Amino acid sequence: MLSGALFFALAAETGCTKEALDHYKNEGFVDLELTWPEGAAPKGTRVHFYPVSAEGEALTAAEGEQAPAYQSFDCDATGFQNKRLPVGSYKVLVYNSDTENLVLRDETDYDKATFHVMTESEAAAAGRKSASTRAGECITQPKNLFVANCVHDPANGQQLSVVTVPFRERVAVKAQPKAYVKTVILRFKVEGSDMIALNGGTFIGVSPSHHCATAMCASTSESVNFPTERIFDNSGYDYKAEFTVLDLVKPTSTFGTHTVKLNIVPIDGDPYIVSADVTKTVDQFLRDNGGVIPVTIPVEVAIELKEIGGVLTAEVKDWVPGTGGGTIGDPVENVVL
Secondary structure, three states: OHHHHHHHHHHHHOHHHHHHHHHHHOEEEEEEEEOOOOOOOOOOEEEEEEEEOOOOOEOOHHHHOOOOOOEEEEEEOOEEEEEEEEOEEEEEEEEEOOOEOEEEEOOOOOOOOEEEEOEHHHHHHOOOOOOOOOOOOOEOOOEOOEEEOOEEEOOOOEEEOOEEEOOOOEEEEEEOOEEOOEEEEEEEEEOOOOOEEEEEEEEEEEOOEEEOOOOEEOOOOEEEEEOOEEOOOOOOOOEEEEEEEOOEOOOOOOOOOOEEEEEEEEOOOOOEEEEEEOHHHHHHHHHHOOOOOOOOOOEEEEEEEEEEOOEEEEEEEOOOOOOOOOOOOOOOOOEEO
């Protein structure tokens, strides 16, 4: 009788443990293999799992009460193995953890998660190096953004928008994050370059954010400051500027104007600003590339500065892909500020 009583007492005290074991058993295992673009070497990865229905739809409140919770964690750039997850279906978001001048907002909601480029003041407050020392609320230059919002099933060779974690079984998937930072290159030919200097400038017409679920950038137009570099080669140009963006707004959109403003510093005289409209060049570049700016081909714009009436004005030159130069195109009306 005594042993029977003791057994009953032990069973009562371990009820919570049995419940925990039952919950533990309602799990599966996930392996994730990551493949990065050539030349990319992320220091680490951030992975998000968003619980959804088997059809990939957002769970209702009633369903959500018994559904697995959203979760995220860091892992190596190679991926992970044997990750325990509650049985269920998930949408997956993967990106590198060493981004620069970028912040992910609404990260707990798959349909809203968006990378925003920091403004210069936000970057300074976060202790990050800004792309420019000039004052103002221009956005900074983003660096190192690679994102995957779906995975690949190596077993059947299919792309999956939803990963299903089976009961006490293992599912192996792959993800191939894509690069989303693009480069703009400006080259300047300056008449009388020995008498003036270019001290950086501003490019207007930059998209400030990247929506993860759709891989689309916002059409809102922002500005980014850039430094200029004096060059000495046989290209025929005197200065160069190179900066990074998530994207440029489309010339056909509401905000589709692209403008370069240059800070001119004469040796004798007061500094002033020259403004050049480069919308035509950007539009032609997009037309030549199917409406998309590739990350592997920078947008290159050649600008010639000529002295008229004692100040410089700008003419935009047509860009011939692959050469970085071109012939003089139709003069573009410019405003000297």
